[in-house]
Structure formats: C-alpha cells, structure tokens
Amino acid sequence: MSIDIISYMLLKLVNQWFEAQLGRLFVYQYCMRKLLKLSNLLSLLKLTLTVVLSFSLGVVTTLTFGPGKQIVNSQPEEVGYVTAESPFWQEIQTDDTLIAHDFLKIDQENSPQLTEASPDLILSNFQNRVANEFQIPELIFNQTKFWFRIYTEFDSNKKVIHDSLHPHIIYDVVDITDILALPARAQWLNVQKAEKEVAKKVSDIRKKLKKMAKKNPDDFDDEEKHWWEQLKEVKGSRAKIIHTASLSIRVQTGQKNFFENGLKMSGRYMEGMEEIFKNKNLPIELTRLPFVESSFVIGATSKVGAAGIWQFMPGIGKKFLMVSDEIDERRNPWKASVAAAKLLKENHMILHRNWGLALTAYNHGPGGVRQAMKVTKSKDIAKIVRSYRSKNFDFASSNFYTCFLAALYAYTYKDMIWSDPLIEAPLDFAKVKLKRSAKVNDLLQKAEITVEELLAFNPELDRVVRRNLKVPKGYEIFLPSQAAELISDLLLASLQD
Numbered sequence: 001m002s003i004d005i006i007s008y009m010l011l012k013l014v015n016q017w018f019e020a021q022l023g024r025l026f027v028y029q030y031c032m033r034k035l036l037k038l039s040n041l042l043s044l045l046k047l048t049l050t051v052v053l054s055f056s057l058g059v060v061t062t063l064t065f066g067p068g069k070q071i072v073n074s075q076p077e078e079v080g081y082v083t084a085e086s087p088f089w090q091e092i093q094t095d096d097t098l099i100a101h102d103f104l105k106i107d108q109e110n111s112p113q114l115t116e117a118s119p120d121l122i123l124s125n126f127q128n129r130v131a132n133e134f135q136i137p138e139l140i141f142n143q144t145k146f147w148f149r150i151y152t153e154f155d156s157n158k159k160v161i162h163d164s165l166h167p168h169i170i171y172d173v174v175d176i177t178d179i180l181a182l183p184a185r186a187q188w189l190n191v192q193k194a195e196k197e198v199a200k201k202v203s204d205i206r207k208k209l210k211k212m213a214k215k216n217p218d219d220f221d222d223e224e225k226h227w228w229e230q231l232k233e234v235k236g237s238r239a240k241i242i243h244t245a246s247l248s249i250r251v252q253t254g255q256k257n258f259f260e261n262g263l264k265m266s267g268r269y270m271e272g273m274e275e276i277f278k279n280k281n282l283p284i285e286l287t288r289l290p291f292v293e294s295s296f297v298i299g300a301t302s303k304v305g306a307a308g309i310w311q312f313m314p315g316i317g318k319k320f321l322m323v324s325d326e327i328d329e330r331r332n333p334w335k336a337s338v339a340a341a342k343l344l345k346e347n348h349m350i351l352h353r354n355w356g357l358a359l360t361a362y363n364h365g366p367g368g369v370r371q372a373m374k375v376t377k378s379k380d381i382a383k384i385v386r387s388y389r390s391k392n393f394d395f396a397s398s399n400f401y402t403c404f405l406a407a408l409y410a411y412t413y414k415d416m417i418w419s420d421p422l423i424e425a426p427l428d429f430a431k432v433k434l435k436r437s438a439k440v441n442d443l444l445q446k447a448e449i450t451v452e453e454l455l456a457f458n459p460e461l462d463r464v465v466r467r468n469l470k471v472p473k474g475y476e477i478f479l480p481s482q483a484a485e486l487i488s489d490l491l492l493a494s495l496q497d
Contacts, residue, residue, distance in 0.1 A: 119148050122413045129412045133355055134285050136409075137382035140402050142168040147399070147406035151291075152417050154254025159198050161205060164250040164395055169230040171205050171249070174198050202249055209246035213239045250395075255295075259407075260422070262295035263414060267423035269296070269309075269333040276334065280341045287337070289359070291407035292400070298333060298459050309333050310340045322460075326469055331460040334431075334478065356381030356401050363400040368392060429457055430484035432477060437470040447483035454479075 123136055123145055136144050146168040154160055157177040163169040176194040184190045212224050217238070220228060227245075234241045273287040290309040294300040301307050305314050308330040314323055320339035321329035329335045347358035350366055360381060361369045372388045373379055385398050414421045440461070444454060451465055457478040464471060471477065479487075 119145055119152075122416060123148060123409055125409070127413075130408060131283055131285055133283065134405065134408060136405055137380075139382035140385050140405075142166075143385070143399070144402040144405045144409075146170075147403045148410060150252060150255050151259040151406055151410050152256055155256040156253050156258065158254035160252045160254060161198075161202055162250055162252060163231075163245055164248045165244070166234060167250075167252075167399065169227075169245075171227060172201060174201050198251060202251060206246050206249055209242055209249075213242035213246065258295045259291065259410065260418070262291050262297075263411070263418075264422045264424055265296040265298075266291070266411075267425060268427045269337075271426040272334050272429070273337045276337045277341050280345060282341055282345060283355070285408055285412075286341075286344055286355075286359075288408045288411050289340070289362070289404055291411060292403045298331065307331055308336045310336045312336065312339065316343070326463050326467070327460050327475075328463075329460045331462070332458060332478075335460070335476075352379055354379060354381065359404055360384075360397065360401050364393060364397040368397070427457065428481050429478045430481045432479060432484050432487075434471060434473060434475050434477065437473045439470050440465050440468065443471065443477075443487065446487040447479055448486055449480065449483050453483075 123141065125135060143166075146162070150160065154173065157175060157180065159174040159176060161171045161174065163171075174197065176197065179194045179197060180187070180190045182190050182193070208224070209227070212220065212227070215224075217225075217228065228238075228242075231241050231245055234244075236244075270287060274284045277284050277287055290296055293311040294309045296309055298309060300309065300311065302311065306312060307314075307317070307328060310330070312321070312330045317323045317328075317330045317339070320342055321335060323330060330339075344358055344362060347361040347366055348355060351357040351361055351369060357369050357373075357379065360372075364372075369384075371390070372384045372393055375390075376384050376388050378384060381401055385401060389398065410417060440451075440454070443449075444451065447454075455462060455465065457480070461471065461477075463469070
C-alpha cells in the first residue's frame with residue numbers, strides 16, 4: 001500500500017473520529033451546547049482538519065450550506081430529483097433556531113470586485129447573450145431580480161429580511177460581520193449573538209407591521225412608507241395586505257461568496273459539461289443549474305441523501321448512474337452531467353417542450369408540475385410560480401426556476417458583475433475504460449499520480465481508495481491526459497464521448 005493511500009486513510013480516520021466527537025460542523029441547538037463545553041483547541045483542530053480534508057482532497061464528506069433550517073418538508077417525498085438543501089434555499093428560523101455561521105469564510109481582500117452594472121440592465125439580456133427560451137417573463141422579473149441580488153450583492157454575513165410570498169419585498173438587511181468579529185471564548189458565542197440580533201430585528205418588524213395595518217397611511221413614518229410602496233403591488237385591502245405581510249416574514253442569507261467560489265470551481269468542469277449538453281442537442285444554459293444546486297462543491301451531500309453538484313437523490317440517481325456502497329457516480333461532475341442531461345431532456349419532452357416546466361420538474365417532479373398545470377389551467381411557468389401553492393409546492397419549488405434564471409444571468413454576464421472573476425482553468429482529462437479490475441495502488445503507480453489527483457478527477461472513488469478496493473473491470477475513469485498514456489496495459493479503450 002502506498003504512502004499516499006496510507007496518509008489518506010489516516011486522515012479519513014482522524015476526521016471521522018472528530019466527527020463522532022463533535023457531530024456536524026454546522027449543528028442544531030442541542031449540538032451547539034455540547035460544542036461549547038469543549039476546549040478551544042479541540043474546536044480549532046476540528047475546523048482545521050475539516051477544511052484540509054474538504055478542500056485539499058477535493059472531497060467534502062458532508063456539507064450543509066448556510067445557516068438555519070432548510071426550506072423543505074422534514075420527510076420530503078422523492079418526487080423531484082434534488083432537495084431544497086442547496087445554498088440558495090437557506091432560511092433562518094427567527095424564533096428558536098440556531099443561526100450557524102457559513103462554512104465558506106468571506107475573504108474581502110481577495111474577493112473579486114463588483115462593477116456598477118445595473119441588475120435591471122443585465123436581466124433584460126441587453127446584449128442577447130442568453131437564448132430567447134430563457135428570457136425572464138415580466139411576471140417573475142422582480143422575483144428573479146431578488147435572487148440575482150442574493151447571488152451577486154449580499155454575502156453570507158448579510159441577512160436579508162423579506163416577504164416569503166413576494167420575495168423581492170425587502171424590509172431590512174442585517175449585517176452580522178461586526179458581531180462575528182467580536183472577541184469571544186468561542187466563535188459559537190458570537191453566532192448566538194448574531195442569532196439574537198437577527199431574531200430581534202424580525203420581531204421588531206413584525207410588531208411594526210401589525211401596528212401599521214391599523215394606521216392611516218398619512219401617519220406612516222419613512223420606513224413604513226418605504227414598506228408600503230413595495231407592498232402596494234399586492235392585491236387586496238391595505239389592512240389585509242399588511243397583516244398578511246406581518247405573518248410572512250422570512251430571512252435569506254446572502255450567497256455572493258458561495259457564488260464566487262462556485263464561479264472559481266466551475267472553470268474546472270464547465271467546458272466538459274457544455275460539450276456533453278451540446279452532444280445531446282441541449283442548450284448549454286442548462287449547465288448553470290449546479291450553481292443553484294451545490295455552487296459546484298463536488299462533495300456536497302444533503303441531509304436526505306442528495307449528492308454531487310447536480311444533487312441527485314439516490315433513487316433517481318440509480319436510474320442513470322452507478323450508486324452503490326463502494327462507488328457513487330452522482331459525485332462525478334461529468335458522469336452526473338450526462339445523467340442530468342438525460343433527465344432534463346426527458347422532462348422537456350413530456351412537459352410540452354417547455355424549459356421552465358422541465359427545470360421546475362427537476363426539483364418538484366413531472367407529476368407535481370402536471371398537477372400545478374391542472375390546478376392553474378396553464379402551461380405558463382411564470383403564472384404557476386406566482387399563483388400556485390400546495391403542501392409540496394412550497395417556497396423552494398416556487399422559487400426554483402427564478403433561482404435558475406438568476407444564476408444563469410449572473411454567470412453569463414459575470415464579466416459585467418465582477419471586474420476580475422476568478423475562474424480556474426479547465427481540467428485536461430482523458431476518459432478511459434479498464435479492461436480488467438485494478439487496485440488503486442496499481443493505478444497510482446502506473447499513472448504516476450497521487451491519490452488527490454485521482455480523486456480530483458474521480459471523486460466517486462473515495463470509498464474505493466479508503467477501503468483499498470479494486471476498481472472494477474470495464475469501469476470508466478477520468479485521468480490527466482498524460483497519465484492515461486502511461487497505463488495503456490490496463491485500458492480497454494480511450495473514450496472520446
């Protein structure tokens with residue numbers, strides 16, 4: 001067994017031990033109480049090891065983005081293909097739920113600088129960079145603009161207090177940067193302070209809205225006038241509109257730093273992903289969906305089992321990919337992209353060749369989308385998004401398509417949003433098939449690559465490496481182009497598609 005594999009396995013064992021002692025890095029309230037009892041040294045070691053393992057190996061064992069509780073049923077049906085646990089579905093439960101700080105630290109000094117380009121200008125597709133079939137309908141323009149701002153304007157230290165029924169109606173933005181920077185025995189103490197600060201602000205806004213519902217508009221103060229200017233677009237009596245608003249307050253964590261990290265990582269895989277979609281006669285715009293699902297964190301895993309950059313659930317994953325205890329191809333960006341292309345094409349064909357419906361079905365399932373069409377008596381995705389609600393078609397499902405559009409435009413016009421977006425170069429790889437089974441150690445020696453390099457191209461082989469198993473005969477792997485030439489005796493073929 002090589003030193004690389006031994007080192008990797010030892011690191012894994014150490015990480016698992018710390019996970020057993022500390023639980024998830026981002027925990028709920030009961031876990032936090034236990035963490036506070038541990039020493040600062042133990043916490044520091046845990047965080048350090050997690051960061052090292054997650055990013056130096058290119059594999060994240062379990063990662064939950066952002067603070068708070070996910071907007072998804074506690075036992076979601078596997079009617080869709082992804083969960084609502086991607087970074088853009090995060091909600092702060094303002095009454096009694098912990099606000100855990102985001103895993104991705106904000107590096108203000110090295111963060112790409114934003115330009116002064118207007119969101120309205122970009123979302124109008126004024127340079128026609130986005131295909132006509134992905135133009136933003138007027139009915140959901142403001143909702144899309146809200147998510148565009150979440151991805152490009154607000155980082156994860158900004159807590160945007162807004163209306164859940166009309167997401168673009170914003171009451172306030174709480175910046176917790178200074179709170180998190182306060183001297184403290186442990187960072188979790190500052191997290192608690194941030195939680196209380198945001199919860200207090202939400203409570204104040206709710207109380208003020210309830211009083212505002214009973215006031216004459218002439219008596220509104222400046223803040224209330226600003227809120228009413230936004231709320232006036234909602235149909236109904238003034239008192240009812242404002243009272244409903246007081247019951248519909250939600251907090252959204254900014255995602256700019258996550259999106260920027262996703263931009264950086266996407267450079268490794270986007271070229272290959274676009275080629276896959278082109279070969280299946282699909283618009284390349286669809287390859288931007290992983291920004292919504294995982295922000296291109298390769299090892300992203302949800303609490304209910306969705307995995308990889310496309311966040312396939314196990315059941316639907318097995319329809320297109322190998323998903324076993326040893327190998328989980330949902331974690332391979334290119335293989336999962338092939339599966340996503342097939343699934344999206346299937347959705348498109350059965351849902352009136354409408355990409356808005358097909359993309360919503362990626363999250364909610366074709367059956368759920370058909371039900372929405374039946375209830376609304378419409379095939380118009382904008383009308384469905386704005387008017388349809390059910391037990392399962394909740395905040396996540398009703399915002400999924402607008403999140404996609406926002407991410408699509410942010411990526412397509414990235415040069416007009418960030419003056420110097422940091423994007424990694426594409427990985428130079430060859431896809432090959434093994435003519436016989438091979439132990440990882442043999443592959444590493446013959447290909448003259450490290451464990452880290454093997455897993456960077458084939459993250460689904462993590463357990464194979466950890467358990468020192470064989471890569472099965474006929475299995476397709478990705479290798480650096482020069483490495484593929486060194487293992488010709490193990491190869492059945494070099495695959496071009």
